[in-house]
Amino acid sequence: MANGELSDHIMASIVSFYGSSEVLSYSSPQFPVDDASIVERIVKEALKETRTKLRNLLTWSAGWNGFDSLAPNPDAVLHAENWIVRLFLEVADVGLTWIQPNVIADANGDVVFEWWYGKKKLTVYIEDESAEYVQVWGTNIHSEMSNGDAEPISTCRSLWLWLVS
Amino acid sequence: MYIIPVDDVETLYRRIRHVEGLYVVQADGTVRVSSAAFSDPLFRPSVDRAELFHNDPKKAQRDPSDGVVSIVARDVRSIDTVMQNDKAGKIIQTFDVDIEHVPILNDPTLPDNPAHAEIYTNPYCPNKSVFRKLAERLAQLANERPWEIELISLSM
Numbered sequence: 001m002a003n004g005e006l007s008d009h010i011m012a013s014i015v016s017f018y019g020s021s022e023v024l025s026y027s028s029p030q031f032p033v034d035d036a037s038i039v040e041r042i043v044k045e046a047l048k049e050t051r052t053k054l055r056n057l058l059t060w061s062a063g064w065n066g067f068d069s070l071a072p073n074p075d076a077v078l079h080a081e082n083w084i085v086r087l088f089l090e091v092a093d094v095g096l097t098w099i100q101p102n103v104i105a106d107a108n109g110d111v112v113f114e115w116w117y118g119k120k121k122l123t124v125y126i127e128d129e130s131a132e133y134v135q136v137w138g139t140n141i142h143s144e145m146s147n148g149d150a151e152p153i154s155t156c157r158s159l160w161l162w163l164v165s
Numbered sequence: 166m167y168i169i170p171v172d173d174v175e176t177l178y179r180r181i182r183h184v185e186g187l188y189v190v191q192a193d194g195t196v197r198v199s200s201a202a203f204s205d206p207l208f209r210p211s212v213d214r215a216e217l218f219h220n221d222p223k224k225a226q227r228d229p230s231d232g233v234v235s236i237v238a239r240d241v242r243s244i245d246t247v248m249q250n251d252k253a254g255k256i257i258q259t260f261d262v263d264i265e266h267v268p269i270l271n272d273p274t275l276p277d278n279p280a281h282a283e284i285y286t287n288p289y290c291p292n293k294s295v296f297r298k299l300a301e302r303l304a305q306l307a308n309e310r311p312w313e314i315e316l317i318s319l320s321m
Contacts, residue, residue, distance in 0.1 A: 053186065066182040066227055067211055069204070104186030106204035108293065114189070114199055123200055125297065134200075134297050139305055141298045142246035 043085055046098060053103035054081055057111065069107035075128035080111035083126055087156045094157060096164055115163055122163045124150050133159055169217075171264040171282060173239040176215035178225040179203065179307060181232040183316050188232070196316065198234055200297070200304040208290035209283040210303065212236070214266070217280035222313035224280070232316035234307040238264055241284055244302055249295050260286040262299065 044051075057072040064071065084101070091098050101113040111126040121136040131150035138144025149155065171177075179202065181187055187202045203210045215235065218224040222233040247260040265285055269278040284303065290296045 064182070064184065065187065065202070065204075066180055066231065068206060070206060102186055102189050102199060104184075104199055104201045106201045107206045108204065110293075112186075112199070112201045114201075116189075116191075116197070121301070123297070123301065125293070132294060132297070134301060136301050136305075139302065140246050141244065141302055142248050145298045145301060147294055147298060 039089075043088060047084060047088060050084055050101060050103055051081060054084075054111065057103075057105050060105065064105070065107060067107065069105070070109035072105040072111065073109040073128055076109060076111045076126050079128055079131070080113070080126040083124075083131055083150075084113065086153060087160070090153055090156050091160050094161070096160060099164070117163050120163055122159055124159075135159065135162065168266050168268070171214060171238050171266055172216075173237075173242065175238045176220070176235050177212035177238060177241070177264065177282065177284075178215055178218070178222050178233050178235050178313060179210070179212050180225050180227060181234055181316065182228070183230040183232065188316060196232075196312065198304050198307050200300045202234075202307075203300040203303040205296075208296040208299075209285045210300075212264070212282050212284060213278065213280040214282050215280075226314065227276075230317060231314070232312055233314040235310055235313050236303065236306040240306050241303070244299065247286060247295060247299050249291060258288070258291070260288065260290065260295070262286055 054077050057077050058074055060072055062071045063069060088098060099115050099117065101115055104112045104114070106112050106125065113124045113126070115122045119137060123134040123136070125132045125134075133148060133150040133155070135146045136144065150159070181198060181202050187199050189197045189199065191197055205211070213225045215222070222235070225231075225233045241262055241264055244262040245259075247262060248256050249258040249260075251257050263285060264282050266282050269275050269281045271277070286295075286299065290299070
């Protein structure tokens, strides 16, 4: 079997057995670290739905929410595609389970990712050159919600650890 | 048209377009509204006063496919923890949350809506970061109540 076919076979087996959301949790021992193309294919497979939803945002016009929203900002969508890949790889690196995000825009044209896990919620707003998170674990805005810069990779890691712990 | 103060006991409708992502269908089949459903570029999300619509949420729809969620004015006004912090985390401003009756009449683009109102902060919300947490709380309040009009043909 040629290398390409072998990779396809392994990929298909892993995806069908574990589901795309967990592939990366099991990928580290399976593939050589330097095989970037295989990692890239896994990322593409796992984030296929998310990327499709992100690209769909580009077809929305102003007023898409039935109110006076701006159209999603194409630069924010591009940034969001890169950001979600970085987060996915970080989650894979620490061996945690991936959860598919809810994907939406907000009225300012920013991209919004949302995850719920039990009583915890993580929302990340992606603008063209920045990203901000809002952590929610209760109803009190001051003492049970927190926000900050979601660009640093160390923050992404901490946020995910918090979410799924 | 008269401006009528919003009473604490009033129900407020928020229209939810049938756009995937503004809502999430959970594993148990219940539907959760996203905090993005309360976003607004001027930090004043629109709602409709149920009382002025004779408690008919259909009047809040623009399209038959629209869903409608609701919140109660008292619960909105009870949000007393909207704050702005400096970089060190010190509180530099606190905000009240209120509802203002803003009827729409003879607008060049919008249909007349005598029940239209807006949720706002006092003082004026200074930035997205402050507003985003308020949007989370508004979505929580909506999610604590049954949908007034459920979205039709939801895909699981």
